[in-house]
Amino acid sequence: MIEIKNLCKSFEDKQVLKDISAVFENGKTNLIIGQSGSGKTVLMKNLVGLLDPTSGEVLYDGRDFVAMSKKEKIMLRREMGMIFQSAALFDSQTVLENVMFPLDMFSNMNLRERQQRARTCLDRVNLVEAERKYPGEISGGMQKRVAIARAIALNPKYLFCDEPNSGLDPKTSLVIDELLHGITQEFDITTIINTHDMNSVMGIGENIIYIYEGQKEWQGHSKDIMESTNRKLTDFIFASDLLKQMRAAVRGKE
């Protein structure tokens, strides 16, 4: 479980995150949503330690990440996996080597065991056949799946995904969503996904946090969105006329 308490982040005189408190439970897909520039990415960077908050606490199962020493932070980071918007695979390494990388760095397995584990992870994302290819030779969706395999190679307790569906077609996005949801439940990990994708929000959002201008505006399950009277949230989620009509139709049926 990850808990943030009164988190604030400022860049010089501009306050980007304003007193955000939230709980991200394990075994659930936690989603952070919000408009571009609302502070989602800054919030995630504060969670993983790429930025230091101006004030507030980030607790990983009760351990205060902000107050930790550099060495303790490095140790805790080994319990994290992250999938970046651009997948961030190492260009000079094959798919198998990319997935083996965290194992090479931090596990005490021998080469055969490391290869075995990497292939198991690739099998979990249905990509065993691409193990000898380089990231530049596979599609964006496949790169994201490789990034997922790399992120789960060391059995992380916490999984972070920064817009995992960006640049993907709806069908591939669905595959990625199902994978992330499945992995979260299978390994009982705390997954936090930063997304704009409304299909993801409605499909796998078990704990959604809506950030509006740096503040937590709304929190709840995807099922609660239909009934929500929060104008800022509904304006964001049902931005298009088509979605507004769909919502009206669903509410009409009920």
Added chain:
Amino acid sequence: MLLSKYLNTLGRYLMLMGRTFQKPERMRMFFKEYIKEMSQLGVNSIGIVLLISFFIGAVICIQMKLNIQSPWMPRWVTGYTTREIMLLEFSSSIMCLILAGKVGSNIASEIGTMRVTQQIDALDIMGVNSACYLILPKILGLITIMPFLVIFSSATGILGAYGTAYIGHVLSPEDLTLGLQHTFNPWFVWMSIIKSLFFAFIISSVPSYFGYTVEGGSVNVGKASTDAVVSSSVLILCSDVFLTQLLS
């Protein structure tokens, strides 16, 4: 203002070097990268080093013969000056300036691209010391291979000089040999190697700094690459003055 900017850059560079010179997390991974960098930065530069050194050796020999040699000069003067120029300046300093362009831009653009595509962030989040993992093998790899490049360069330059003697008939091979052997001081070889070790550190660490600290996109990577080459070239030239004074 400008001084404060330079001091700020120097401070950030030293802090990065502090993070770089730490014990690698996995020696196995470090040695793998170290061997790879020796091959990429050093072995892959042998071709250009040999090519340039051969022709510069030949040109120096011709110029010396045409412009310095006279009835008032001893026969060995062309060979002697060719050897001294190759050994003392070309094979260490000028060759490192050339390598600053080839290797420096390569390092800055490679690390810069890794920065803008979040590959370095990925390393950091895994708990890997990204500076140590990426930069240390490059610095040590180039420092290891540089003395060999210097020796190859000097030898090829002298071979180029012999080319002008045997093929171009600019001077007789006997005169050239006499000059090459005249009052040979072995310390000059060591001096050349010691200088090149400092330059190898500059060529690898300065572009690594510019690449590692890139912010933005591809335009900034290009700018970092240019800045890296310019800065390392200027630093090589400045340190050459001090090192030459110190070692002579």
